[in-house]
Amino acid sequence: MKLVSIGFGSFVAPERIVAAVDPGSNPIKRTVTQAREDGRLIDATYGRRTGAVLVMDSGHVILCPLTPEALAERAQPQEGEDHGD
Secondary structure, eight states: OOOEEEETTEEEOGGGEEEEEOTTSHHHHHHHHHHHHHTOEEEOSTTSOOOEEEEETTSOEEEESSOHHHHHHHHSOOTTOOOOO
């Protein structure tokens, strides 16, 4: 299983990410609030500004200091990387 760094020594499995979204919209803020109330929120920002909100296939919501664009770039297979095909 490949893991992708989301900053500050934290990693996620990219195949488990359903969405990586900007944290500024009201629907996403409500999603984060509901996840916090339900105990499904993971804060991986270490007190920094939230750059992206990751919605996982397990229903967990992860606050990440990286932007969605930076995460997408990190999740792309590198040239010459084994894809397991």
